[in-house]
Structure formats: structure tokens, C-alpha cells
Amino acid sequence: MIEKLEDIKHRFEEVGQLIVQPDAMADMKKYSQLSKEYKDLERVVTRYNAYTDVLSNIASAKEVLKTEKDEEFREMAKMELDELEPQREAMEEELKQLLIPRDPNDDKDAILEIRAGTGGDEAAIFAGDLFRMYQRFCEKNELKLTVLDLTEGSSGGYKEIVSTVTGTEPYGTLKFESGVHRVQRVPQTETQGRVHTSAATVAVLPEMDDVEVEIDMNDVRKDTFCSSGPGGQSVNTTYSAVRLTHAPTGLVVSCQDQKSQIKNFEKALKVLRSRIYELELAKHNEEVGAQRRSMVGSGDRSDKIRTYNYPQSRVTDHRINYSQHNLPAVMDGEIVEFIEQLRIAESAEKMKEGAVE
Numbered sequence: 001m002i003e004k005l006e007d008i009k010h011r012f013e014e015v016g017q018l019i020v021q022p023d024a025m026a027d028m029k030k031y032s033q034l035s036k037e038y039k040d041l042e043r044v045v046t047r048y049n050a051y052t053d054v055l056s057n058i059a060s061a062k063e064v065l066k067t068e069k070d071e072e073f074r075e076m077a078k079m080e081l082d083e084l085e086p087q088r089e090a091m092e093e094e095l096k097q098l099l100i101p102r103d104p105n106d107d108k109d110a111i112l113e114i115r116a117g118t119g120g121d122e123a124a125i126f127a128g129d130l131f132r133m134y135q136r137f138c139e140k141n142e143l144k145l146t147v148l149d150l151t152e153g154s155s156g157g158y159k160e161i162v163s164t165v166t167g168t169e170p171y172g173t174l175k176f177e178s179g180v181h182r183v184q185r186v187p188q189t190e191t192q193g194r195v196h197t198s199a200a201t202v203a204v205l206p207e208m209d210d211v212e213v214e215i216d217m218n219d220v221r222k223d224t225f226c227s228s229g230p231g232g233q234s235v236n237t238t239y240s241a242v243r244l245t246h247a248p249t250g251l252v253v254s255c256q257d258q259k260s261q262i263k264n265f266e267k268a269l270k271v272l273r274s275r276i277y278e279l280e281l282a283k284h285n286e287e288v289g290a291q292r293r294s295m296v297g298s299g300d301r302s303d304k305i306r307t308y309n310y311p312q313s314r315v316t317d318h319r320i321n322y323s324q325h326n327l328p329a330v331m332d333g334e335i336v337e338f339i340e341q342l343r344i345a346e347s348a349e350k351m352k353e354g355a356v357e
Contacts (some may be wrong), residue, residue, distance in 0.1 A: 001092070004099055005048045012041040036107075044098045051091045058084045069156075084190070098351050105206035106172025111274045112204055116153065117180065119198025122187040124153025126308075127200040129331060130181060132163050134174075134331025148267055149254045156189070162254075162271065164207065171191040171206040176342040177335075178204045179303040185310035195311060199304075205274035213273040213280075220272070221245040224261060244268045251275050267309035320345045 017025055019034045061084065064077035111352065114131050116123035138145040143165050150161040165174060182199045190196060224239040241256030242264040307316045308327060309318035315330045315338075316323040322341050324330060330338075 005044070005095065009045050010043055012038070012045045015041060037194060040102075044095070047095060047098060051088070051095060054084055054088050054091060058088060075350050092336060097310055097347060100347055103172065103175070106169050108171045108176075108206040108208075110170040110174050110204050111271055112163045112165050112177075113160070113202070114158065114162075115160045115201045115203075116158065117199035117201050119183075119196065121155035121157075122183075122196060123157075123198040123200055124159050125155065125157035125188065126181075126183045126198050127159070128153070129162065129183075130199030130202065131158060131163075133331050133333055133335065134163075134165075134177075136317065137335055138167075138333075140333050141167075141173070141297065141336070143170055143173070146257065148257050148271065156243065164267070164270075165328060168329055171204065173339060174204045175206075175348075176204050176339060177305075179305035181308045182304060183310070184307065203278070205278050208273040208277045213277050215246070215269070215273060219247045221247065222265065225256075240264060242268050244272050246272055246276070247294065249276060249279060253280075272293065317342070 004026070015034055015038045019031070019038055024031050024034055032286070034269070040273045058081065061077040061080045061211060065074055065081075069073050097212065112134060114127050115132075121124070135145055137143075144167055146164050146166070148162045148164060151159040153159050165171075180199050180201055182197060184195055184197050186193055187196050187198070223243040223245070225241045225243065226239060240253065240259055240261045242261060243252065243254045244251050244265075253268045255264040255271065257264070257267070303319075305317060305319055307314075307318065308331070309316070310327060312325070313327040314323055314325050315327055317338055320337065320341055347355040
């Protein structure tokens with residue numbers, strides 16, 4: 001571990017020199033990359049420096065015990081060791097966590113897609129409940145959620161709703177939400193009072209830029225149509241909504257949240273890039289093999305990940321076998337504890353695989 005930390009410290013000092021060079025400051029893209037790397041490394045180096053100070057103090061205290069005859073000095077050294085040893089152990093655990101490789105996409109904005117699954121009208125209503133849950137979560141955690149496109153259900157909720165989430169680490173925060181969410185409750189349409197099971201699919205994708213995912217625009221068909229959602233006087237009067245069809249993959253993306261056709265086109269293109277990236281990632285995961293996929297963070301939208309049981313007021317995440325019996329609070333956006341437990345499980349999984357020695 002020390003060897004890895006020394007390498008990081010050396011790179012931190014190197015980046016500190018590079019970032020002030022005239023060529024770096026003249027190239028905004030290069031400067032931005034170096035600034036981000038410097039900030040990421042600084043977190044680790046700051047804690048490593050504190051750790052080496054503790055090791056130095058432990059060595060000094062042990063030296064006093066080895067050479068000092070004065071009992072008062074020896075007692076002071078023992079007291080200092082009693083304080084420093086727990087600090088050393090805590091710092092080592094913290095540094096191991098910091099050395100676990102971060103997902104480079106964590107800082108990216110996110111595309112949040114929710115689709116009704118099995119269950120007819122009740123599935124669409126549940127998809128609407130999930131959307132409001134994420135909406136409340138974003139409000140409480142200083143994330144901005146913007147709806148790009150939606151198709152309403154015939155009895156409420158949504159057959160499909162696509163949004164962007166921006167702020168601090170949007171993708172890193174929400175990425176564990178991808179998968180099938182299942183609800184068990186008595187539907188509004190049920191006259192016999194029987195509990196039904198319905199499902200909705202959630203996909204969280206990192207928003208990719210044109211450098212990371214190249215699209216040949218000759219492969220993309222662009223159609224325009226009248227917006228049907230909120231938008232003032234322009235709704236149903238101007239062809240501002242945009243639909244993009246990607247011929248090689250068959251992917252179709254729509255965006256109608258802006259009055260401007262150009263802005264809708266740009267947003268739809270971002271979603272298309274993210275979906276193409278997801279397809280490439282799924283292909284890569286298949287090649288890598290199931291044994292190396294993360295149980296927690298595979299992001300496979302076909303995996304059943306969570307059940308919302310209304311009669312028991314229970315929410316269970318099946319990946320980590322973690323439950324809470326406060327369903328109303330969860331549906332009001334209180335999902336931080338689930339996210340934290342999944343992060344801990346992912347970190348433990350990576351450490352078990354030998355990512356940090």
C-alpha cells in the first residue's frame with residue numbers, strides 16, 4: 001500500500017508542475033483534465049501525509065520507551081501510543097478505501113430513464129411513483145432533474161419518462177438504481193382488494209460527450225414534430241420536438257422539453273450517445289465474463305434489484321439483502337441509506353477481489 005501511495009504522491013507533485021506550464025494553461029481541455037486529476041490526487045495525498053505524521057510520532061514514542069529511563073517520560077510515551085495506534089488503524093482503512101479505483105464516469109451528468117414493465121396501468125402508475133421518488137431525492141440532495149421526454153399512462157403515471165440529472169456526482173450517486181423495481185400492493189383499479197405485483201425498469205446512464213462516443217450523423221435520421229408537453233404557446237404549433245433514429249442499432253430517442261428545436265436536438269443526441277455507450281458496455285461485460293461483473297453495480301436493466309411491499313411497509317434491496325420498514329419515507333425520496341449500503345458493498349467487493357493490498 002505504501003508503494004502505491006508514494007507513486008500517487010509523486011504523480012501529484014508532477015501534475016502540480018504541469019498545471020502551471022504555459023502550454024497547459026493555453027489548452028483549456030488539457031488544463032481541465034489536469035485540474036481534475038490534481039484535485040482527485042490531493043484528497044489521497046493529504047490523508048497520506050497525515051498518516052506518515054502519525055507513523056513518525058509512533059516511531060518517536062517507541063524510541064522513548066526503548067531508551068528513556070525517566071518513568072514520567074515513559075508514561076507519557078505510553079499514553080501517546082495508546083492514542084496513536086487506533087488512529088493509525090483507522091487511517092489505514094481510510095487509505096485502502098481511497099485507493100480503490102473510482103469509476104471515471106461518477107462525476108458525469110446522468111440520464112435517468114423509467115419505463116413501465118409488467119402490470120399494465122398499475123405498472124405505469126408505479127413508474128410515476130418512482131419518478132416522484134427520484135425527483136424528491138434530487139431536491140433534497142442539491143441535484144437538478146430535468147424531464148426530456150415522457151409518455152403518460154392511460155390511468156396516470158408514465159409508460160416512459162426520460163430525464164437528465166445534473167449537480168455533484170449525479171451518475172456516481174444514482175448508478176446503483178439501474179434494474180427492475182417491483183411493487184406489491186392493491187392497485188387503484190382492484191375491486192377485490194387483492195395484492196398485485198407490478199414492475200418498472202430504471203436505467204441510469206452516464207452522459208457521454210462526442211469525444212467519448214462518436215456517432216456518424218449519416219447513420220442518424222432526424223424527425224421533427226409538435227411538442228405535447230409543457231412549453232407555453234409553442235406547444236402543438238411549432239415543430240420543435242426532435243426524434244432521432246440510429247440506423248445501426250435501431251435506437252430511437254425523442255426530446256421535447258425545450259421550445260428550441262436546436263436545443264432539443266442537442267439533448268436528444270446526448271441521450272443517444274449514452275444509450276450507444278450502454279450497448280457497448282453490455283457487449284464488453286459479456287466478453288469479460290459474468291465472474292468479473294460486480295454484483296452491486298452491473299447496471300443490467302433486466303436484473304430485479306428492489307421490491308416495494310406496501311402491505312408490510314417494507315423496501316428490500318435484493319442485491320445486498322437490505323430492508324427498511326419505512327416505505328412512505330422511501331417513496332418521498334429517502335433512499336440515501338440504500339445508496340450508501342450499496343457503495344459499501346461495492347467497495348468490499350473490490351477489496352475482496354484484490355484491488356487494494
